[in-house]
Amino acid sequence: MKYHLTFFVIFCFFSISFSQQTKCECYSKSGVKDKTGIGGWTSIIGTNSEGKQLQYHFYAAYFPPQELCIPRDNYWWQEVNAAILKAVKSHPIYKSSQIALQTDDPDATPKATNIAGQAFITQQKVNEIKSLPGTVVSVDAYIQDRFASKLQLCSDIGDERNIDKKSESNSKNKTLDKTSNSKSKNTNSSGAKGFIDSQNEQFLKQQELNQKLAEDLTQTFNKISDSWAKERDFQSKISSLTNIKSVNASSIISEARSKAQQINKAYAIRKQDALNQGVAATQNLVNSAQNEKQAIAGGILGAGLTALSQSSIEKERKKAQEKLENEKQQELKKLSQEIIDKFEPIKNQHEQAAMYAVKKDNEDYHLAQYEYAKCMIDNAYKIIVDDYACEKAKISKPVSKSKKGLSGKDYFDAYKRKKISKRPELNQKAVYFLELAIDAEPNNEDWIMERIEIELRDFFNITNPFETDIIIEVSRNEKTLPIGIGYMTNLKKLSVTHSQLTSIPESVGNLTKLIHLSLYDNKLTSFPKSILTLSNLEYLLLYHNYMPNLPEDIDKLKKLKQLHLAALSISTLPESIGNLSELEILNLEWNKLANLPKNLNGLNKLKSIYLNGNRFKIIPQNIQEITNLEILKLRDNLLGETEESLESIKYIYNLKKLKILDISKNSISVLPLGIENMSSLIELNISNNLISHLPEDLGNLQNLTVLNIENTYIKTFPESLQNLVSLRKLIVSESKKKSLKDDIKLIKKSNKQLKIEYR
DSSP states (O other): OOHHHHHHHHHHHHHHHTTTTEEEEEETTTSSTTTOOOOEEEEEEEEEEEEEEEEEEEEEEOOOOOOOEOOTTTTHHHHHHHHHHHHHTTHHHHHHHHOOOOOOOOTOSSSSGGGOSOOBOOHHHHHHTTTTSEEEOHHHHHHHHHHHHHHHHHHHHHHHHHHHHHHHHHHHOOOOOHHHHHHHHHHHOOOOOOHHHHHHHHHHHHHHHHHHHHHHHHHHHHHHHHHHHHHHHHHHHHHHHHHOOOOSSHHHHHHHHHHHHHHHHHHHHHHHHHHHHHHHHHHHHTTOOSSSHHHHHHHHHHHHHHHHHHHHHHHHHHHHHHHHHHHHHHHHHHHHHHHHHHHHHHHHHHHHHHHOOOHHHHHHHHHHHHHHHHHHHHHHHHHHHHOOOOOOOOOOOOOOOOOOOOOOHHHHHHHHHHOSSSSSHHHHHHHHHHHHHHHHHHHHHHHHHHHHHHHHHHHHTTOOTTTTTTTEEOOOOSSSSSSGGGOOEEEEEEEEEESSSOOOOOGGGGGGTTTEEEOOOOOOOOOGGGGGGGGGGEEEESSOOOOOOTTTTTGGOOOOOOEEHHHHHOOOOGGGGGGGOOOEEEEEEESSSOOOSSSSSTTTTTTEEEEESSSOSSGGGGGOTTTOOOOEESSSOOTTTSHHHHHHHTHHTTTTTTOOOOOOOOOOOOOOSOGGGGTOOOOEESSSSSSOSSSSGGGTTTTOOOOOOTTTTTOOOEEEEEEGOOEEEEEEOOOGTTTOOOHHHHHHHHHHTTTEOOO
């Protein structure tokens, strides 16, 4: 089909070119800049057979004496180019030089059929060409001969135009008589008639040539149509050559090799036939051409079709070879897959047998069989294609001579052997045999300790669970700790947080060297009593669990320094908590406490107590017994709702060592006098309360550095605040910025280092 369309295009090309009517157009030498003659040029630079570089410059130029008038049909430029080309290629210098066409000249390309030309040339350009290095050749005589008839025809039309100009001029000057006018008209009429007759004669000749060309193209098309049957036969043959019929590896490879050779041979013949047809078709097109221009166009198109045909055939050959190769590979892979399918279950069977083998000779036998099967699977393709051979297992299957059952020692020996095996599948099965050994001899302490060590090592991800001063910090999803944790007697710190623990084993009580225990953020539902035996424990963190009831004997933890019991839903505290004489930090935030134990005077070293988020309506009176308290936080409680509650604030004033007091987010409406007694106070947070004014004696807190009154009803400051020379930060609501502006200005006047923070 593609050949059919191509020749149709060629036919249309020649038909259109023959149907053009010649038109002429005249240019005065001064009317068009630098376009004064017909001609063109090309330069060819290359090397001869001896490797010597050669430069040849060919030009053609014709400068008519009269005004330049040339035909302006659609193919005028091609005709000029074709004329120059023919003159150059027929020149003896060009033929004898045997130039290798390699050039950078924009007016020339490596293909001789595309040598460039011009429709116009100037004398200046001719002079430039003559001055170029190399050999300069003129072929202008040929150009003059080639276009002499057309120039003569255009000259006649030019005369006609000149006569018209003279007639118009004489008419204007009224110097020409009627007789001369009549003569001029007759002359013009005769010239026009001759021009029309000449064009009609040329048009008839072109019709005859078109008819001949159409007949030649029809004949060519018929020849192509006749080749379609051959094409179908060829494709059927190629299709049979790309299918593999053999069933064993050597035959498949041999058949593919033979068919590959047949494919190459078939396409070689096909390429030669196509080349011969292309040359013949090209010659027919050239022979059918009317002029040089059509001959060149026919030659180019014919050569292009031939080149495309050769390229297409080569692509088809490669595609056929690829299809044959793919077919071969598929057949070979089928054979290799058969090997894989055969040995895969054998490999799995012996792998399982080796994993569960107790005796060493049984394990070695199954491992050898496993390796052989694995080799066959991994090298299945090489076995099929390259005759690769896997070494067969040399170990024979052992025969059991003893009828005795397996002992615990047999299992333990299997455990030790698999434990150090470099094979992961055996190594992972080692613990299974340790369990069998313990089941067989449950009183063997060595084996039990071996299992405990494995459990602890795996659970806590440590190398040696029994090393000195060990520290463990993990997060796990298990609900309890390993029972064997009690054997880690050197453990100093145990932290299992953000986990799912619901209980801890009693054996934790054996960790007598434990100093730090963190079990916060778990799911414990009661206080683990085993903790009470940890006599050296100093830090206990149990917050974010559920332990509403603390043990009454919590004071057994006599060395406890920090006790964190936040968010445990505690509503009451045991009285014994007041006996923790070493306690320094007590965190009871976010519980349900409304009161403290009666006896707090034993908390001699307590420095910080956190009671935020509880249900205190009144500050316990005995809080003043904690004489060394430095930090007290009562944020987000129910303080200030009654007069009694407001009065209870005075109990805090007796804590003379208190440095940080936070009573924010309560309902306190007034601070009673006496706050000046807390002379050590550094930070005071009374934000988010109902307070409308500050007590006058607040100005006596000379050590106060931070004061937070955000979200209160305070509209003015007492003058005494100007005495707070140590105050560095004053936190005020953004809404109070204007109303407190003047008071703040007075305070800052006496305290240059004060910074106001608006929130």
